[in-house]
Amino acid sequence: MAEICTSIASTIVDKSVGLIWRQLSYLIYYDSDIESLKDALKRLDDKKNDVQRTVEAAKRNGATIKDQVQSWLEDVRKIFHEAEELENKVNGQRRCLYGLCPSLKSRYSLSRKAKKIAERVLDLKLDEELSNNVANPAPLQQLGSIISSEGFKGFESRKDVMNDVLSALRNEKTRIIGICGMGGVGKTTMVREIKEIIKRLQGTNKLFDDVVMSTVSATVNIGKIQTEIAESLDMKLVEESESIRAQRLHERIKQSKRILIILDDVWSELKLQDVGIPFGVGPTTNQVHEGCKILLTSRNEEVCKVMGCKDDIFGVQALNKEEAWELFRATVGESLDNNPDLSHVAKLIVDECKGLPIAIITVGKALLPSNGKHEWNTALQELKNSLPENIPGMEPEVYSCIKLSYDKLDSDEVKSCFLLCCLFPEDYDVPIEYLVRYGLGRATFRNTNTAEDVRNKVHSFVGQLKRRYLLLDSEKEECIKMHDIVRDVAISIASKDPHRFMVRSFDAEGGGGGRPGVQKVTNQEHCSAISLIDVKLDENITDGLECPKLELLQLKNSSSSSEYSNHFKRMKELKVLAFLEVNMSSYLASEKSLLLGEPKYLHTLCLEDCKLGDISHVIGGLENLEILSFARSEISKLPREIGHLHRLRMLDTTDCEGLEEIPHGVLSKLRRLEELYMAESFDNWAPATGSQDETSMASLDEVMSLSDHLNVLAIKIHDVQMLRNDEFLLKSQPIRFHVSINISWSYEKESFKNRMPGYLFENSLMLRGDVKEYLEIGAVRYFLKQSEDLVLFYTYNLKYVIEELDGQGGFQHLKVLSIMCDDNIEYLMNGADWTPRGQPAFPILKSATFEMFTN
Known part of the structure; x- marks a missing residue:
């Protein structure tokens, strides 16, 4: 125990x-x-x-x-x-x-x-x-449920390739992916749809924070690629040096944790570091961005391999017979199903298109079931018998199909409008206004009395061409694009009789080759139009061109140290001359002449996006000039000689920020002027009263004196008191206007940049300052009543918008209202007081914006 x-x-x-x-x-x-x-x-x-x-x-x-x-x-x-x-x-x-x-x-x-x-x-x-x-691994979303882009068909052959591409993009080890296929097979359409799909993926399926896209094209323009990528990232590149732009873009891209950069239409190796893309791995950490992936398209598989694609190269083949027929039926319309007589010939036509979407769509848009069986049979024979051009990189069937679509256009005027588009560089945002001014200068469009008539007709033609898929929409306002294949066909057509266009692009590497397929016209004396892009005339055109029948000459981003007449000779019929993005200051300073040919024939002169000096010696003898444009150019003074252009119908100084002088008396002499564009430009208007001498500036009374013919006015006014004359524009027929009053440069650049995005603007008025002062002036009350787009910016002495600005009939034309930085306004309108007046205050208002109120 x-x-x-x-x-x-x-x-x-x-x-x-x-x-x-x-x-x-x-x-x-x-x-x-x-x-x-x-x-x-x-x-x-x-x-x-x-x-x-x-x-x-x-x-x-x-x-x-x-x-x-x-x-x-x-x-x-x-x-x-x-x-x-x-x-x-x-x-x-x-x-x-x-x-x-x-x-x-x-x-x-x-x-x-x-x-x-x-x-x-x-x-x-x-x-x-x-x-x-x-x-x-996240289950692949079924493409059938997310393909939604208009014009893209979710064919099984396309879905398979797109699924493969999306799978590769999900693979962490994959850095660069290539999509290859012949021209016109649908590569660009596919990557655009992939871009939209990726943007719609959310939650655990989300692949990238940013997706950007740029078109590279055959003639590589590093600056353009940089700008397109930067703009997609809400970034502005203001530097001129490509290397500095590349550094800034490099740092911005690295800020995106996961980014996909799509490079479309790559013809040869593109040095990504030159653009500023921090891709892949390098000797320093700064060169690495594991979250950056590249998706490129090319017609050449070897290009994809040189760019770094290994196993991730996916081919896009032509559509099979069933898919081709489905696309054709969708293009032509349901009425084809109700016309059994056309079924057999329609399938034969589709066979001629060889499964190429661009060919199927352009032919389908050119044919209507209502045209009858005989016309369809004729079209089939034309496709079979067409002599295809030898254009490198293009299938013969594609040429035949696009040529047929061109031949089926409704009129020679529409065809001329289409061919004018090929004068510009590949993948260029072509301003529709150029087609207006070039066509007006060559008198291409019949039954037109005013420049506005021509503009309306051209925009109508552009709509037809887009519906035929011969032209494409652009992301820029009032611009269009041409598919590179369609452009090649257009150049080929235009190079022959009766047009005889010559279009040449000289790339940075020289040689004058430009893009394959651009053919040089050897018989230059028959040329009616010449467009030279990125040309150094002293190096590229040493012997000079004999051009006795030349009607249109366009030089874009070109240079010459010697007289232009040394390079272009015997120009007796020149009607349209355009210098675009050309530094002409030193050339003009030496008082060298421009390529005016016989001055009496010249109708259109465009010196746009240029650096200009004194041009008085150029303007004097152009007695028949109708269109004169300095838009976006560096010019400080309009010469008095402009007052001698008595036939002038259009004067354009839009965005000429440095324009400080317009001598008194110049504008008042232009008695036929229909359109005056001075938005974001000259505003140093002189008062109407007082003595006038050679040092005086133009006054608004001079503009008023033109009102009998003036149809369009875009103008900038720094002081509303300049409009005190009660007759300002009131004696004319209603005009289309774009008016800004008391909008300083600092405010304008901050809030109103590109407030005139194009030449189809609706009546717009921008006011800043004391509203009571404005309402005392009849011209302002007229503008208010007619305005379709009204901006009130930093205004004061305004509490009740409707009652004080227009207490009678309301804004019957107003579609867009913007009120910014005004803390005095209490009510837009008093509904109880307005109801008995019997008509709505804003019957057609589409949008109203209110910003930056302090109360």
């Missing part, structure tokens, strides 16, 4: 001693426990970072993170949170009397907690298999 008691007592003592020792150890090993915890946390942090990087990579590919991994990361987060709280308490104790008087109770508690957390850290292990495989 005594032995049993002794044994029990011994056990109790041993356990008690162990328990006491464990508790004492928290005090004795306090510093050691804290350091051990730090070591354990360091190892856990390294592990967590490795797992987190793998998780982020999986998310970039749209994969779904496994639940066990997410739980582990959450447990790790909680442990680090507890450890942080513990560390704060430890640091607090050390600060107590500089650690000279530690609390034994606190040390015990902290040491014990450190020990417990360290034990949990050791237990917190992630299975090795999970560490290497943290996610489940």
